[in-house]
Amino acid sequence: MSALDWSAVFATRTERMRASEIRELLKLLDQPDIISFAGGIPDPSLFPVEAIRDAQDAILADPVTAAQALQYSVSEGFIGLRRWIVGHMAATGVPCDVDNILITCGSQQGLDFLGKLLLSPGDTALVEAPTYLGALQAFNAYEPRWDTLNVDGGNRTPAAYADAAAAATPGGRVKFAYVVPDFANPTGLSLSVESRKALLALAAELEIPVIEDAAYRQIAFDGEPLPAILALDCAANGGDIDKTRTVYCGTFSKTLVPAMRVGWIVAARPIIEKLVLTKQAGDLHSSTLAQMTMARVAETTFDANVLRARALYRGRRDALMAALAASMPAGVGWTKPKGGLFAWVTLPEGIDGAELLAHAIAEERVAFVPGGAFFAEDRMANTIRLNFSLPNESAIAEGIGRLGRLIGRRAA
Template sequence: MNPNDDRESQQGDAARNEALWQQRFGERSERMRASEIRELLKLLDQPDVISFAGGIPDAALFPQAEIASAYQAILAGPDAGAALQYSVSEGYRPLREWIVRHMRALGVPCGIDNIVITSGSQQALDFIAKLFLMQGDTALVTWPTYLGALQALNPYEPRYDKLPIDSNEPASALAAAVIDRARAAGSRPRLAYLVPDVSNPTGRTLDRAGRERLLDLIDALDIPLIEDAAYQALRFEGTHEPSLLALEIARRGDIEQTRTLYCGTFSKTLVPGLRVGWICAAAPVVSKIVLIKQAGDLHSATINQMVTHRLAESVYAAQVEKACAAYGTRRDAMLDALGRHMPKGVEWTVPEGGMFIWLTLPPHLDATILLAEAVTSERIAYVPGGAFFPDGSGRNTARLSFSSASPARIEEGISRLGRLIAGKIAKAA
């Protein structure tokens, strides 16, 4: 038998099987899409590709010795049985107590009943979306926004609208416009989402005045606000702005009266592989999230929570300092390289921290189309910006991550990318 015939037969069988299953999947599955970032991460296995795609921490910064020591101490100690056993859905109590102290240091007076541990902040986003969104409800997000947030919200079938964080119009007028647009679509505003500090994907930080205006809008709309604080600790310069939850508590006097749901994580500061994050919010919200957690996975891995607690107690501050020093150097290297290698007509953000720089190309260039040539001819990878827009716009934008590349690789990679873009601009002239 011809091998090609056999291969075609197998492909035909696979297509028929997929079509059969597609008939059985719920309609909600149509909104589930593969992450462009997850796919691009596969390029990291190709050593000749310089990748600015995955916004992942540098593994060389992980406290590996301390992690190994923590696992060893736990498994050799009196708590070994508890570490390997089922546990409460709220999370490991000593870790939650550490988070309470941490949140208080951020200006958020709270108690242990305001904290629930999640499997990374990504699970937190999924649980919050499940709790608040019904099909067709309006979710307010920035344009662009974190792709993972869109993936978490999409299965619950929301309608998206722009979160107007740059407008100086009165909150009442902004809220009325949001409500009118939602009503015209047969919808209602139900939830808002924002990364306020050195955000993914743009690296932008919302200033104090912008935060106060946003809280005014949330008050006028009377909806919950997700504060995604994944990068809050990774600031290299500038002013540490108070968290939205801290500002709302200052207004209302008590966390129990607030609408803000703070999502924190240890992934960017300690290590992502332990998958430990948390939600800090009013106790009634946390109680509902606990019920969702029970149905979802019962609880996050107890031993990982115990290890995270030991790391938080012993090396958290040192790890934040180490990460900021490393990423600050790499950000500077990328900004310097962009300034020397990018042609006229290309713009970029200047973040005060985090892991990302947002690139804006001339309007006629499509970053998704350009990516194919960047990978094949220049061996460069980035994330096309359209992935971060709910409506697929922003085709001439791209996200560059500086967290995982050395200054030398950044210099070489930006040089190659600048050469490619300059050629495209010259060709169109």
């Protein structure tokens, strides 16, 4: 009997699935001589280990809460955690209740569910260029057509977006706009208030939702916080979240701990109800033990942990900016993020980020993510993303020094 040709039975959508360049680069963390600016990895010194241990011990020591934590549960999520999120969102300017919230297995699952719920093959998704690689992967499985969202400028009208979608696919239409408005992955930049309002106006003209990926919103270093897009949307609709078009994706991965995989979606009830059905079909519910633990930890340590993260990462951002200024040759530019975990570097023309990575690992033992990974199409090859949350200040100075020397050699 011959072996099954698996490629002949896979769905056509699998042809669009690609391995994450970031996930592959994380394997380099096991090599101690590599200085890595690759993954968006939180510093483990910030993990509230004792609070997590105390919370789980208390949950499991009580027969009632232990039974609840280890049993099947509702798809919407643990009510105690959703109540905490109600308060958190209220402080963000978003009035909501527990019925506007779905707990997800990290915000990445939320993006996958939204792609599944909103995209039919050939539908158009509006994304910035560059944008978060994980979102491109999540949406790509549902076979969209991509179009570039020009939020900060450009002269494209709503009709131009709609006409392009209809011309590309018979009956095709724009289905949503996706943005990371605060300290974006990969650029580290934020949308202005004017751009956020313009995006909502564009979405209203196109009659589409806005997916607001707020993964880095809390990691702010400089200036006053900008209003969440969902907060602006609520304000424009008299404070009624059920009249809004913004879908807010939050996560504890950058503020508390990533491995527990607890995220959430906040939106109008009609889309939450559909997302609950998607969750039921996908995995029934997120880990109840993880949710109950996170509710207790968030209640006691969230604000303090955010302040610690801001202070630590601000210092590393400053170290990265100083190292880039001291070490980069002429022709190299970079963003100056006011928060988050990343900076975006533009290399001299003719230097390919992917090719540079191979030389950086082999010659200088430095890793980063080539910028081309963050484009749905029309990739800018002469770009790279640098993460500054994991390496300490001395490693940043040393690693950027090595990288600057390499770029200088390649540009000569």
